[in-house]
Amino acid sequence: MDALHTAGIRFAEALQAGPPWLEKFWISVTSLADPKCVFTICFPLAYFLDRKVGVSVLWIGLVSEWLNVVLKWFLFGERPFWWVHESGLASKEQVVLRQFPVSCETGPGSPSGHCMITGAALWPLVTALTALASARSRSLVLKLTPFVAYALLLLAVGLSRVFILAHFPHQVVSGILAGAALGWRLQAHTPATRGFFVATALALLLGTLTLHSLVITTGIDIDWSIRLATKRCSNPDWLRFDTRPFASICRDAASALGLGLAASPPLKQLTPRQRLASAVLALVVIQGLHQVLHPADVTLWYVTNFLKYAIGPWLVTSLLPRLILTLTRPWGSPHTE
Template sequence: MDSLHTAGIRFAEALQAGPPWLEKFWISVTSLADPKCVFTICFPLAYFLDRKVGVSVLWIGLVSEWLNVVLKWFLFGERPFWWVHESGLARKQLVTLRQFPVSCETGPGSPSGHCMITGAALWPLVTALTALASRHSRSLVVKLSPFSAYVLLLLAVGLSRIFVLAHFPHQVVGGILTGAVLGWGLQGHTPATRTLGFFVAAGLALLLSSLVLHSLVITAGIDIDWSIRLATKWCSNPSWLRLDTRPFASISRDTGSALGLGLAASFSLPRGGRLDPWQRLASALLALVAIQVLHRFLQPTDVTLWYGTNFFKYAIGPWLVTFLLPRLVLSLTPPRRSPHTD
């Protein structure tokens, strides 16, 4: 593995040696492709495009993120920003690498969560857009444009993760392939049961299975927090270490989102409360703003309290998107008149 890691370090050096203007581009890409964005941006936009697609994006996102955490616990993937020091490569050879505020991920590195979760969650959206393009155009270029954009996006995300020293190339490739397979496989298995009980049970299953696996690994004498210690040791700036990069931050997000889907299933818009295109657009914009405000509000420093607050935020998000904000838009816009009213 050392030769594979060394080759990855040299590839990262080549990327960082590129034109200076590319630095902002790579950092922007890696920030926009953060798995959190699946829940806070992709889900609202997909939901107001098509309800089933939106639910599928959120469901696949939370399942694939849970799987990513489990894989990271058992694959023990290194991250470049600490491996280059722990391996002694930085002492033996000249290495010119820089860290960035988004470099200091605290979980294990394999496979890339950015690539795996984004690739899986966007699959139903890409499929829906491909079907829409096929219905409205006979051009092969138009039909293939959603999938082409999907491939280019994942390629850019992968390169950005290598650039910021969060992942090695083989971890990026593994994340992309795993994400695409998961998206394809889970797309047809989005829960048809829209009940609170089902999603509460799903959230509990994700939480309890994570706790059991975590306990089993510790019982086996494995140091499961090794990556947090290495990240803390080798991060250039302690303020760059974030709680939301820890494995249980993902678990709290996933279980909260599962509960949020259950809450969304328990509420419905009033009879005849279907949104027209302009109302969908207004609801989508409101949802994006409201969720960003929600996630900037309440940032406790205590770890346990932070996890609880994180769970609450992701539980309330789907309810805001699917019920509260559309109802608000319906109440603020005049009812549509029937063309036969006169």
């Protein structure tokens, strides 16, 4: 593995030695592909395009993120920003690398969560857009455009993760392959009942706590990556609670709970214009929700974060569509899909 890691470090060096203007591009790509965006951006947009697709995006996103956390706990993947120092490579050879505010993630590194979760969650959206293109045109180019865009996006995400020293290339490749496979496999198995989502939320939360306790009981240091990240991050302010594995579990369980508790959706009553207004309002409200209340205490942060992600699906599927329906009803008569 040392040879594979060393090759990855050299590849990261080559990327960072590229044109300076690319730095902002790679950082923007890795930020936009953050798994949080599946819940706060991709889900609302997909939901108002098609309810089934939106629910599928959220469902596959939370399942793939939970699986990613479990895989990381058992694969013990290193991250370049700490491995280059812990391995002694930086003291033996000349290594020219920089860290960035998004570099210091605290969970283990394998497989890449950005690639795996984004790749899985976007699969139903890509297939829906492909079906839409196929229904409207016989052009092969138009039909392939969604999947070409999907592949290029994952390639860019993977390169961005290597650039910022969050992952080695082999972790990126495994994340992309696992994500595409999960998206393809889970798309046809999206639950339709609210009770199932509530049960899933409890199972994810309790199952993870049980697994965490069992692993600790066996003597495995499951929090080793947090200590290494804290030790090797060049700026303590770059360490974030939301990169911890348990933060992902809270997000997944909360989103499932929020979707399960949401009232019956009024989506079929919305006109295309009202759907667009609902999507825009949902993006604004959810982004605002996640900009407030960031407690310094870790326990309070987890509780606050859980509540935010539980509220999100309820806002998207129930409250905001009803609000738009009420405010815009005079614009035109609602129709049935």
